[in-house]
Amino acid sequence: MNVAVVMGGYSDESVISVRSGQLILANLDRNKYTPFEVHILPEGWDVLIEGSKHAINKADFSFEKDGTKIAFDVVVNTIHGTPGEDGQMQAYWQLLGLPYTGCGFYQSALTFNKRDTLSVLNKFGIPRAKSIYLSKGDAIDAQDIAATLGLPFMVKPNQSGSSLGISKVNSIEEFDKALEFAFAEDSDILIESFLKGMEVSVGVLNYQGKTTVLGITEIVSHNDFFDYEAKYQGKSDEITPARLDEATEQKVREISIKAYEALGMSGFTRSEFIIVDGEPHFIEMNTNPGLSPASIFPQQAAVAGVAMSDLFDNEIKLALERKVLFKK
Structure with a gap:
């Protein structure tokens, strides 16, 4: 089975995505799959084979090597950010009838939009921070x-990952700089009340036909919050399993599953919560969580005793089953 392991993207997260792609390539069973490294980047869509680039034909997502056309049976998508985490690539693959891992294009677009995700989950009684939504050009009154x-x-x-463009504002004097930082990433922003409590990251997926919490990781940031440095430059402690009492852990598990199913998810997800007075408050959901060796999701799999190769087998099986349902 020819498997396109798709990585990269058009945002600053592309470097992280390529690291995730390498872990996938290392964990796909070569007895079952023939994996290909595919880079989707602003400068081009290419398959990398032994240092050579082979251009992807966007008409059918195939490529040629030595005069022979090679097509893919399934896509394993690990693009972080646009266009692979916001629904664009998913819609394209679906139009081609090419099965892909992860959630559908609608769920990808929805969860990539923080405001819309919070709006949907609010209907299900899931606690969240108080928030204000603004667009570039709106009148803004800091006071x-x-x-x-x-x-x-x-x-x-509003639409960004890896904590890019996020600031904690401690005083009015810091507000303008925070606005500039956020608007550099997106023309729409979300301003939320600060939640003081334990932050946890929860891996959830559909595993063997059941919504499953893979693990709960406690985040202890060395910075003011879990920012880019904390995530990717060692400025945090990630403790799996999280140090929670039994009752709170059960609440986190239940609300994580509720959010996953309320949004109609499939595939790997990593949801962030801050626990305030024993109540988990939803922050966001990542539908293409980082999969580099230092990332949280693989850490949770290791603690749960589940091999990454088994998780990818499960994802590919789900992708192929969804293609059959889609064709019907």
């Missing part, structure tokens, strides 16, 4: 925002 949300508060791009 009014501080009065509504209290200080400190968080400023985030």
Whole structure:
């Protein structure tokens, strides 16, 4: 079975995505699959084979090598950010009838939009921070925002990952810089009240036909919050399993499954919560979580005693089953 392991993307997260792709390539069973390294980048779509690039034909997502056309049976998608985590590539592959791992194009687009995700989950009674949504060009009254949300508060791009463009605002004087930082990533931003409590990251997936919590990781950031440095430059402690009492752990598990199913998810996800007074508050859901060796999701798999190769087998099986359902 020819498997396209697709990585890269058009955002600053492309470097992280390529690391994730390498872990996938290393863990696919060569007795079952013939994997190909595929880079989707602004400068081109290419298959990399022994240092040579072979251009992807966008008409059918195939390529040629030595005059022979090679097509893919399934795509394993690990693009972080646009266009692989916001629904664009998923819609394209679906139009081609090419099965792909992860969630569908609608769920990808929905969860990539923080405001819309929070709006949907609010209907299911899932706790969250108080928030204000703004677009570039809107009139912004810092004093009014501080009065509504209290200080400190968080400023985030509405559509961005890896904590890019996020700031914690401790005083009104810091607000303009935070706005500039967030608007550099997206033209829409989300301003949220600061939640003080334990942050946990929860890996959830459909495994062997059942919504399963892979693990719960406690995040102890060395910085003010779990920012890019904390995630990728060693400025945090990630403790798996999280140090939770039994009752709180059960709440986290239940609300994580509820969020996953409420959003109609499939595939790997990593949801972030902050636990305030024993209640998990939803922050966001990542539908293409990092899969580099240092990432949280592989750490959770290791603690759970589940091989990454088994998880990828499961993902490919789900992708092929979804293709059959789609054709019907």
